[in-house]
Amino acid sequence: MALALLCAGALGTPLRTTARPETDAQSCTTHAKALLVRLKSVLEAALDQKRSVMFNGFNCTELSVIVVPHSQTPSICQPSQHVTCSSQSSQSFNKNECLKNITGDLQYYRSMLNTYVKSLDQTKSQTITDLTSITDSIQTLQKNCQPLQNTEEQQTENWKPKGQAFEDRMDLCKQLKGFHIRAITINRALGYISAEADNS
Numbered sequence: 172m173a174l175a176l177l178c179a180g181a182l183g184t185p186l187r188t189t190a191r192p193e194t195d196a197q198s199c200t201t202h203a204k205a206l207l208v209r210l211k212s213v214l215e216a217a218l219d220q221k222r223s224v225m226f227n228g229f230n231c232t233e234l235s236v237i238v239v240p241h242s243q244t245p246s247i248c249q250p251s252q253h254v255t256c257s258s259q260s261s262q263s264f265n266k267n268e269c270l271k272n273i274t275g276d277l278q279y280y281r282s283m284l285n286t287y288v289k290s291l292d293q294t295k296s297q298t299i300t301d302l303t304s305i306t307d308s309i310q311t312l313q314k315n316c317q318p319l320q321n322t323e324e325q326q327t328e329n330w331k332p333k334g335q336a337f338e339d340r341m342d343l344c345k346q347l348k349g350f351h352i353r354a355i356t357i358n359r360a361l362g363y364i365s366a367e368a369d370n371s
């Protein structure tokens with residue numbers, strides 16, 4: 172983001188003009204941001220031990236973080252240090268592979284959370300409401316971010332519940348913390364892609 176601002180500044184053009192309708196790329200950043208905000212709010216409420224049903228009985232803050240397996244989003248979506256403000260900058264950043272990995276990440280978490288919700292005793296309504304709000308945000312991002320729709324379907328590994336409620340809740344804690352970190356990376360990457368689209 173800092174780079175984008177720097178480039179826009181150097182070119183003497185504002186990053187975003189209010190007169191222009193929202194571009195596809197801007198729609199990606201808007202909905203990626205909404206997903207991050209949603210995730211953060213659910214996680215913060217769940218980490219609050221006094222109110223938490225989701226993580227009742229253990230301290231989620233102290234557990235490790237698990238991120239989506241076999242995804243290379245952080246390395247693939249990292250723009251190179253040699254990036255310039257010219258339109259050639261896309262060559263130092265494999266946009267398609269980055270988008271493919273992001274698509275894979277989103278599919279993994281959406282399917283993981285859906286599977287988890289299905290495994291729950293359906294009276295756990297607060298957890299179901301919270302997790303469903305996250306999967307809804309994922310779906311909204313997938314639907315409103317054109318570049319993500321253009322990437323081919325990826326086969327992703329599926330999460331499976333162990334069938335023991337306590338262990339599955341601990342796993343959910345680790346996975347949600349991982350998803351939060353990944354969502355920050357996804358926001359940053361879609362920010363680069365969006366800035367690039369705006370400058371071309």
Ligand SMILES: *[C@@H]1O[C@H](CO)[C@@H](O)[C@H](O)[C@H]1NC(C)=O
Nearest residue numbers: 219220221229230231232233
């Ligand atoms: C959970 O762990 C964190 C970090 O160690 C600590 O700050 C917090 O007080 C703990 N919460 C509870 C309820 O024990």
Ligand SMILES: *[C@@H]1O[C@H](CO)[C@@H](O)[C@H](O)[C@H]1NC(C)=O
Nearest residue numbers: 242243247268271272275325
């Ligand atoms: C992530 O990117 C790597 C490197 O380009 C690619 O080989 C891999 O298939 C991608 N993974 C997914 C899930 O798209």
